[in-house]
Amino acid sequence: MNKVGVIGAGAWGTALACAMQRAGNEVLLQAYEPEVAEAINRSHANPIYLPNTNLNPNIRATSDLIDIIGSDVILMVAPAQHVRATCKALRPIWKKGTPLLICAKGIELDSGLIMSEVVGEELPDVEIGILSGPTFAIEVANALPSACTLAMKEMDRAMIMAKVVGSSRFRIYASDDIVGAQIGGAVKNVLAIASGMASGKGFGDNARAALITRGISELTRLGVAKGAKPETLMGLSGMGDLTLTCNSMQSRNFSLGVALGHGEKLEDILKVRKAVTEGVFTARSVCKLAASLHVDMPICKAVNRILNEGADINEVVDDLLARPFREEI
Known part of the structure; x- marks a missing residue:
């Protein structure tokens, strides 16, 4: 023992x-x-x-x-x-x-x-x-x-x-792959808030599926730039964790996003929570790390703008949807 x-x-x-x-x-x-x-x-x-x-x-x-x-x-x-x-x-x-x-x-x-x-x-x-x-x-x-x-x-x-x-x-x-096992667990919290906001705004299952898929792309780009193996990010600590967290009200990050999508204020949501909602803090640090590695992460940037820069959720969504069409990689 x-x-x-x-x-x-x-x-x-x-x-x-x-x-x-x-x-x-x-x-x-x-x-x-x-x-x-x-x-x-x-x-x-x-x-x-x-x-x-x-x-x-x-x-x-x-x-x-x-x-x-x-x-x-x-x-x-x-x-x-x-x-x-x-x-x-x-x-x-x-x-x-x-x-x-x-x-x-x-x-x-x-x-x-x-x-x-x-x-x-x-x-x-x-x-x-x-x-x-x-x-x-x-x-x-x-x-x-x-x-x-x-x-x-x-x-x-x-x-x-x-x-x-x-x-x-x-x-x-x-x-x-120590790096890959951490990148997935950190970034998924931010993406779960985005997924929750999409649900809270009533955007439907199509939008959430698209967001999760593009989120995996962001997560993988950051992980590889940091030295992770792509296959790790497709495993339990990457795609597995992301899929779970982006689809259930059991997730503190997803439920916070839903509340934001319903129009509640961040400070009011956090005021009544005893447990830490990690994605609120990680949104800023993920964007900082991405910038240092020259990695484009538009979904995480959007979440950070809403959480930490006072941006209006509707304007941020419109900006995301107005991004130019591009090749899927």
């Missing part, structure tokens, strides 16, 4: 704790709020972030980051914009040789760095893996069949780690 530590007791961190426990591991889940850790230990539930879900009593929780350091493997499930600060806190206490699996999906706002680059700056000697795929937290927590990509620098290490975290209900597919 391996000791697995999970940093971040939001919905996804809690669901991953469930998956790790079912895989036969001893699991310790770290929560930033002491009351969340207390609820998990006392009532075996996380009513704030994953309500109406019973947790296995063998999943223990703590609010102290240092308690995680004794783990054989650690999963980083802090929100993407908090990963650097979490790594800074871990640096003086990190146990050499402990692999860190990054489960946060996003691109850092100020730097435009993907999560492996952020971790590499703060914990330069750590062995990094990326765990990403089309997974809604509630379904993973309830042991519904799911699958993920686990990418590490060396394929044999990815295969070894897959046996630690995977199970029959949480299937793991190994990869050595």
Whole structure:
């Protein structure tokens, strides 16, 4: 049995704790709020972030980051914009040789760095893996069949780690494309907001299908420019995650887009949400990264204009639809 530590007791961190426990591991889940850790230990539930879900009593929780350091493997499930600060806190206490699996999906706002680059700056000697795929937290927590990509620098290490975290209900597919596994997970959040806006505006299924398909094209262009393998972006952590997130109200990003399409204000939507909607932050950082790599991403730019530049949603849609016809590539 391996000791697995999970940093971040939001919905996804809690669901991953469930998956790790079912895989036969001893699991310790770290929560930033002491009351969340207390609820998990006392009532075996996380009513704030994953309500109406019973947790296995063998999943223990703590609010102290240092308690995680004794783990054989650690999963980083802090929100993407908090990963650097979490790594800074871990640096003086990190146990050499402990692999860190990054489960946060996003691109850092100020730097435009993907999560492996952020971790590499703060914990330069750590062995990094990326765990990403089309997974809604509630379904993973309830042991519904799911699958993920686990990418590490060396394929044999990815295969070894897959046996630690995977199970029959949480299937793991190994990869050595760390960059590709991250680009898909980050960009799909922005595209899901666009898909939600299309639904909220009542544009129909044809428009959403076209948007998702052109979104895959944007995602792939950025990934390849960053050094990813195109086939990774057609897999679970790319097209798979995008397809899931762009088509369901379970997605925080899609549902936010729907609300925007209905005419609600962004600040009003976020005001009542406890969980982080990563695409709101990632829209700006994706555009920053795309500009640095000279990659054209019109859908992501459109979302960023609406979210962060105060652009009118109807005008932005009209601008997108008025783009010149071009060859499909």
